[in-house]
Amino acid sequence: MSAIIEIRDLCKTYGKGETCVHALRGITLSVQPGGFLAVMGPSGSGKTTLMNILGCIDTQTRGDYIFAGTDVRRLSNQAKVYLRNRRIGFIFQSFYLLPTLTARQNIELPMVYSGIPPKERHKKSSELLEMTGLASRANHLPSELSGGQRQRVAIARALVNNPSLILADEPTGNLDSRTGADIMRMLVDLNKAGATIVLITHERSVADNAKELIVLKDGCVVEKVS
């Protein structure tokens, strides 16, 4: 089976000349379908940069990123938008829900951009609200939800278009340990059900949920466990 993520010698630099910052210095890794990779490292090690590139919202300076057999560098903006919308689900540390939309509307947002009719959106979001245990909170605004509930809304939103890859950037970072454990259990269950997950964290206990682990430091992979 071919890998979902295949990156080779990936580099990312910000700025030019003397102020140039090397965020990633030649990273090579691959994730198979159904894989669960945790990326660890202290802040400033390049974790988020890596995730942004994997999520096609940022572009590498050098190296290759092959997503499900496609060289992302060769893709048009339009095609990347399509990937973000249909093939990739994002989960962020600070949830990134739109504050003026209800839980349901937030979950339905990616479907809005896929052009799915409102009826279908409603059906799908109902399923996901049920699955994440938020059925009774569907019409609440994010500000009326607890941190754990918000993150569950974000997870539901990431799943709504049945993506091939879920990218989770410190999903438990803003949660207390018990709620964090709940969220992790959810991700593990998703992985068991077949979802491919890349998880970014700086906590070993969180990373232990994954099947594989890499540790970044100063933009390089310093440890690899599988």
Place this chain on the structure above:
Amino acid sequence: MRFSDYVSIAVHQLKKNRLRTMLTVLGIMIGIASMITVISVGGGGQQMINDELLKFGINRIWLFSNDLRGPNKLLTLVDAQMLQKVRGVKDVAPSAYEKAYLSRGGTKLIADVVGTTEALFVMEQMGYLEGHGLTKKDIDYVRQVVVLSEEAKDQLFGSGTAVGNKVSINGQKFTVVGVEKEDQSIYSSFFSGKCYIPISTFNLMFSNRHVDEISVTAQNTDVLDGVVDDCVSLLLKKYGEGSIKIINLTQELQNAQNILDIFKTVVSAVAAISLLVGGIGIMNIMLVTVKERTREIGIRKALGAGEHHILGQFLAEALFYALLGGFLGIALGVLLTRLAGDILGIKTEVSIAAATLSVLFSATVGIVFGLMPAYKASKLSPVEALRHE
């Protein structure tokens, strides 16, 4: 993304910031309202002037003798009869004027006595407070009858009835057959304090076979030019080059129109400036909105919004501001138009065309001024937008 999604996002945003929305919309609203008002009131004014002139007669010409030795040396009743035969002529009314003493009992006043025929009463669509105008028989039988102006009647009879009573003109007894109702026509206000008697009686009384003017109406505006040419050439042939002077209201109409056009242009320019300012207001608020919602744009892009989605979203918002302003402006404009119509005493009507035009205009303003902020939003890099606090 569906059309309804753009609409619902825009409405949602506009509802969330009611005060901001209202203030932003205000500029466009004032611009559109003033545009509507100007067009409607201007149109109403134009219609009023047209009506007035029509009543007095834009199909009407006045012929005078151009003789400087005296005003009433040339034209006669024979000329009037001759002109009646010209093709395209509807009515011909000869008139002669004299000042005379008009009296009843102890009341005496100096009035303009107009000697004329029944045609004048038809031409000017005269209304009557009492009785009627002069008839053909009055002229044919040289009757001693008179139609008084409202003012003359008031002075001689007060609130009493005038018809059937006698008045004297330079000592001769005349029976009152009618009282002219003076309307508020702007072109007739300077002709008051007068009375009308049959031209035949007039000629006899003042020993004068001439008339001062002959007014001719054409059957319609299209044949007016031909009628003017024919009448003038007939009279010139009879009396010689340069003997006849002609007046008609086409020039008056043109003047009135020119004044209105200038007025309209000036106020439209003000309205256009106000729309421009309104448009800049929209652009300003859209730029602020894009800045405020940078994070939101980042999130939307990460979730799969394309540049065209973001562009469309913000353009829709700008368009909504403008259209909301447009519709409120139409409402305010209709209100102002009614108010202005009442105050000025003009019959005004808001034209569908003006309303449609203003909606199109405001939509254009919205799109033009929304384009730059929306484009800016669509080009934001998702990573940087997400990082934005």
